[in-house]
Amino acid sequence: MKRDDLVITALGAADPGALALLEKEPHGLDRPTVLALAATTAALADAGIATAEAREKLGLVLGSSTGSLAGLAAFVRDTFIHAKPYHVNPSHFPNTVLNAAAGWTAVWRGLRGLNATLAAGGCSSYAALQYAVRMIRAGRAESLLVGAVEEASFHPGQTPREEAAGIVLLETGAAAARAGRLPRATLIDVTCSTAPLTLPTGLDAPLPYHGANGLMRLLALLAEGPAGPRWASDRDPTGMSASLGIFR
Amino acid sequence: MTKPDRQRVVITGLGPLTAIGVGRDAFAAGLRAGREGVGPIASFDATGFPHAIGGEVEGYGRLGRTSELCVAAARLALADAGLKPDDCRGAPVVLGTTDGEPIPVETLIEAEVKGAEVDAKALFALQSADLLAVGVSRALRLAGEAVTLTTACAAGNYALGYALDILRAGEAQVALCGGGDSFCRKTFAGFVRLGAVAPEHCAPFDLGRKGMIPAEGAGVLVLETLERARARGARIHAEVLGYGLSCDATHMVAPDATSIARCIELAHADAGVDASSIGYVCAHGTGTKLNDATEAAALRAVFGAVLPPVSSIKSMLGHTMGAASALGAIASCLALAEGFLPPTINFKTPDPACDFDCVPNMARTAAPRVVQNHGFAFGGNNAVVVLGRAP
Numbered sequence: 001m002k003r004d005d006l007v008i009t010a011l012g013a014a015d016p017g018a019l020a021l022l023e024k025e026p027h028g029l030d031r032p033t034v035l036a037l038a039a040t041t042a043a044l045a046d047a048g049i050a051t052a053e054a055r056e057k058l059g060l061v062l063g064s065s066t067g068s069l070a071g072l073a074a075f076v077r078d079t080f081i082h083a084k085p086y087h088v089n090p091s092h093f094p095n096t097v098l099n100a101a102a103g104w105t106a107v108w109r110g111l112r113g114l115n116a117t118l119a120a121g122g123c124s125s126y127a128a129l130q131y132a133v134r135m136i137r138a139g140r141a142e143s144l145l146v147g148a149v150e151e152a153s154f155h156p157g158q159t160p161r162e163e164a165a166g167i168v169l170l171e172t173g174a175a176a177a178r179a180g181r182l183p184r185a186t187l188i189d190v191t192c193s194t195a196p197l198t199l200p201t202g203l204d205a206p207l208p209y210h211g212a213n214g215l216m217r218l219l220a221l222l223a224e225g226p227a228g229p230r231w232a233s234d235r236d237p238t239g240m241s242a243s244l245g246i247f248r
Numbered sequence: 249m250t251k252p253d254r255q256r257v258v259i260t261g262l263g264p265l266t267a268i269g270v271g272r273d274a275f276a277a278g279l280r281a282g283r284e285g286v287g288p289i290a291s292f293d294a295t296g297f298p299h300a301i302g303g304e305v306e307g308y309g310r311l312g313r314t315s316e317l318c319v320a321a322a323r324l325a326l327a328d329a330g331l332k333p334d335d336c337r338g339a340p341v342v343l344g345t346t347d348g349e350p351i352p353v354e355t356l357i358e359a360e361v362k363g364a365e366v367d368a369k370a371l372f373a374l375q376s377a378d379l380l381a382v383g384v385s386r387a388l389r390l391a392g393e394a395v396t397l398t399t400a401c402a403a404g405n406y407a408l409g410y411a412l413d414i415l416r417a418g419e420a421q422v423a424l425c426g427g428g429d430s431f432c433r434k435t436f437a438g439f440v441r442l443g444a445v446a447p448e449h450c451a452p453f454d455l456g457r458k459g460m461i462p463a464e465g466a467g468v469l470v471l472e473t474l475e476r477a478r479a480r481g482a483r484i485h486a487e488v489l490g491y492g493l494s495c496d497a498t499h500m501v502a503p504d505a506t507s508i509a510r511c512i513e514l515a516h517a518d519a520g521v522d523a524s525s526i527g528y529v530c531a532h533g534t535g536t537k538l539n540d541a542t543e544a545a546a547l548r549a550v551f552g553a554v555l556p557p558v559s560s561i562k563s564m565l566g567h568t569m570g571a572a573s574a575l576g577a578i579a580s581c582l583a584l585a586e587g588f589l590p591p592t593i594n595f596k597t598p599d600p601a602c603d604f605d606c607v608p609n610m611a612r613t614a615a616p617r618v619v620q621n622h623g624f625a626f627g628g629n630n631a632v633v634v635l636g637r638a639p
Contacts, residue, residue, distance in 0.1 A: 059495070065376055067398065069353065072434065076354050079437045080361040085296045086440040093438035094500040094626050097346055098377055098398030103627025106497040112507075115495035115629055116406060119348065119377035119396040127395045131410065138413045140493065157356070157368025194382060195338065195391040238382045240394065 005173045006133060007183035008246065010049075011222055012042025014149075014165035028091055029104060030068040035165035036101040036149045037108055043145060043167040044109065047181060052110050054179075059113025059141045060102050063128030063148040065121050065211030067098040070154040101149050114141045122234055124148055125166075125214025126192040126242030132170050133190060143171035143179075148215040162208040166215035168222070184222050188229060188245035197241045203233050214244060221246055254416040258638065260482040261329025261470030263321040263426070264578045266565050267303040267463055270320075272328050276582045279561065279590040280611045286450070286461045286566045292354075292433045297440060299447035303463025303566025304431050312374045314349050314466070315383035317571075318428040321466035322384045325424065329470040330482060333388040336422050340393035341381045342410045343468075344403025344427035345570035346625070347435065348377025348396065354433050380428060384468075392420070401532075401567070402623035403427050404467060404574030405631035409491035411471050421476045426577075428466030429569035436462050442501075444536050450567075451594035452533040452560035453540050453602040460534040463566025467574030469581075474639065484638035485581040489618065490519030496628030503539055503624050508546035511630040515620060516550075519634035526556050526634075527616025528589055530576040532624045533560025534567055541601040543622065557614070559607040563593045573623030577633055580619045584637045589614045 012018060018038040029037070040060070049055060075096050078088040094100055099117040106115050114135055120127035125148040132146040147167035153160050169181070176183060191197060207213040217232035225248070233243040264271065267285025268278030278285070286303040291310065294300035308316050322341070326333065352371040359366035381394035393414075397406040404427030411425035439445045439462055446458035477484055492514025496504040516523060532543055547555055561579050562568075568575055579590050588611050595608040621633045 056497075064398070065378060066348075067377075069375070072350060072353055073357055075438070076350075076357045076434050077361060079433055080358055083296075085294075085433070086298075086437045088437050088441050090438070090441045093442065096350075096434060096438065097400045097626045098348060099400050099625065099627040099629060100500070103500050103629065106495050106628060107500060110497055112495055112497045114493050115399075115497075115627070116493070117398045117627075119398050120394070121376055121378040121382070124378070131395070134410070134413050134417070137417065140413075155356075155368060155372070157372050159372070192395070193392060194385045194394045236378075238378065239386070240378070240382060 006136060006170060006187045007173050007176050008168045008170055008185045008187060009176045009181035009183055010043050010047030010169035011219055012039045012046055012167045013219055014038040018042040030071040030095040030100060031151045032064060032068045032101040032149045033104040035163060036062060036105045039147055039165040039167040040105050040109055040145055043169055047169050055110045056112045058111045058143055058145055060106055060111050060115050060145045061128050061132045062102040062117045063124030063211055064101060064117060065119055065124050065150060067100060068095055068151055070151060071095045120192055121238055121240060122210050122213060122236035123192050123240045123242035124211035126190055126244055129190045129244060130192050136172060142175040143169060146170045148212040150210050150212040161210045164209040164212040164216055166212060166219045185246040185248040188247055190244040192242035194240050197243060203235055214242060218244060255418055256474040257412050257415045257471055257488045258474050258477050258484045259469050259486045259488060259581055260472050260477050260484055261325040262485060262578045262581055263325025263328060263468040264575055265305055265317055265321040266465040266575060267305055268564050271324050276586060279579055279582060280588060282564060282591045282593045282609060282611060284564055284593060291431055301448055301461055302431050303461055305465055310351055312349060313351055313430040314428050315379050317466035318343055318380050319384050319387045321426060321468040322388060322424055325468040325470045336390055338392040339390050340414055340420055340423045341385045341390060342395055342407040342425045343380045344397045344399060344407040345377060345380055346400040346429050347432060349375045349379060350432045350434050351430055384424060399629040400625035400627055401569050401572055402625035402629045402631040403570040404572060405623040405633045408577055408633050409631060412488045412491060415471055415473055422472045424468055425471060426468035426574035427570040429464055429571050431462060431464035446535060449594045450535040450563050452535040452563050452592050453599060453606045454595050455597040455599040457535050459536050461566035463568045465568040465571040465575060467571050467578050469577060486584045487636045487639055489521060489634040489636045491515050491631060491633045492518055494630045501626055503542040505542045505545040508624060508630050509549040511632050512550045515632035515634050521618055521634060523551050525618045526620055528556055528583055528619040529558040530580045530621040531558050531560045532622040533562050535562060544602045555604040557589050557605045557607050559590055559592045561590050573621060576621040580621045580635050583616060583619055584635060587613060587615050
């Protein structure tokens with residue numbers, strides 16, 4: 001996949017500013033959903049997309065290695081500690097499935113386009129971008145919010161990780177031009193495979209965000225540094241490796 | 249019908265792993281017989297639940313269970329296709345799931361609550377959802393892409409659709425796709441709490457239906473370009489004509505008829521077929537009041553007064569979650585290739601809200617040319633796949 005006419009026109013991260021803007025959001029959402037919602041809201045603002053009509057045309061593709069494991073663990077604990085194993089909080093049940101963050105974000109922001117969630121361990125960001133590229137190429141979408149979300153580790157048995165969420169708006173040059181959105185960068189390439197990859201650059205130093213590593217790298221590439229081609233890469237302990245390239 | 253610049257894609261291998269049969273022939277025999285695969289729960293202690301019937305597959309370990317089911321289904325599918333892993337080097341693996349590997353977390357929490365010794369690190373190492381596709385890719389030494397689509401109970405169709413797009417675009421000539429999920433305490437408890445679980449039998453479209461029966465399984469399909477399948481003289485079960493995706497964006501749990509109708513129409517457009525050419529619908533058909541009535545309304549919106557036969561294999565298998573639409577796609581292939589419609593078993597009393605031919609209780613000889621397979625999920629994720637008779 002080496003095409004040059006997909007552009008990134010907006011970006012958002014679940015930083016403290018974006019999270020602070022969510023104070024009026026309904027309670028009861030799990031942490032990955034809150035993070036995804038904050039990053040999406042920031043990306044929509046960055047894109048200048050303010051109407052329900054414009055949001056309705058957008059889709060959302062999210063990479064997440066595990067969804068909310070903390071939420072799953074809490075729900076499972078309830079099946080063991082109450083009088084009956086089904087004395088669980090029904091409103092928490094939908095949060096235990098892996099597509100909860102993308103589903104809730106679509107509901108709260110009215111995103112009625114293509115909606116998908118993917119898991120590829122530490123390469124989940126890349127898998128989400130690659131999926132989005134193929135969906136646009138196949139004519140199933142023109143403009144997609146693409147991102148990744150990861151919750152912080154909650155148990156000493158886990159490999160420590162920090163929470164993060166990032167979203168970019170990926171679209172055809174034609175769609176960007178029609179909407180009057182200026183490209184921040186062109187997506188050159190994104191690859192993700194269990195085959196040994198010949199990476200365009202050496203592997204980047206590890207980040208603590210696991211499935212969101214690639215998205216956090218992409219946001220950094222978009223924000224700073226000289227113009228020209230820029231690359232990022234990651235490897236998962238399972239042997240999967242991934243890379244992405246943008247032209248800025 | 250097909251755009252000239254893209255590859256036609258066919259299904260050459262079927263690997264169903266279900267409570268009614270393992271492997272193509274056993275599964276087909278189960279569908280023809282209307283076999284019911286649900287029974288008393290054995291894989292976890294179901295003490296305290298008001299009823300304890302589930303659809304389990306025997307003979308698999310508890311930990312990493314979903315990956316094990318998926319690897320076994322992938323091997324069945326390759327054997328059915330007459331392929332060895334060596335013939336598929338670099339093939340992408342795309343699998344769908346609702347929960348990935350939830351059992352290691354359940355095992356951990358149970359041990360902690362009961363104060364038992366537990367190796368948490370070893371359990372967490374087994375739980376990641378990507379391990380389904382990676383597990384298959386590694387077990388078969390495919391050294392290609394491996395991605396797990398985590399779009400819950402529509403994920404099998406999502407995976408089939410993604411593999412179709414990869415092959416259509418010429419990025420690969422063969423792919424393994426499908427879905428899997430394990431029977432687990434979390435899902436059983438959640439659906440019981442929602443009042444969505446039937447005590448003994450799943451009776452989709454019946455006036456007295458009481459809900460779904462949670463179940464497990466895996467279904468893997470071998471997809472190949474028509475060109476490659478013909479070149480190697482493969483037996484072709486069906487052609488993948490197209491698919492559609494839609495997102496409700498209205499509610500996390502309740503299905504939306506308008507959005508499902510949009511999904512069906514997108515699938516028909518992608519496949520280049522009219523509603524009138526559909527000869528059978530393999531329904532989502534969970535057996536809950538709401539799903540079945542909503543699905544019926546969506547079908548009415550697209551098909552008008554005359555519906556094709558619509559049946560639910562969940563009446564036999566139970567709801568296998570992320571495997572459900574992959575197993576529906578396999579059942580649809582069998583319908584096309586072997587000329588029969590799987591029944592909706594446990595059907596007694598018609599429901600005016602589901603006023604169509606649901607192939608009640610007995611499989612039926614028929615010769616559909618084009619069929620559609622439904623998958624709807626939490627998160628408002630809908631996916632419909634359209635399959636055609638082998639070219």
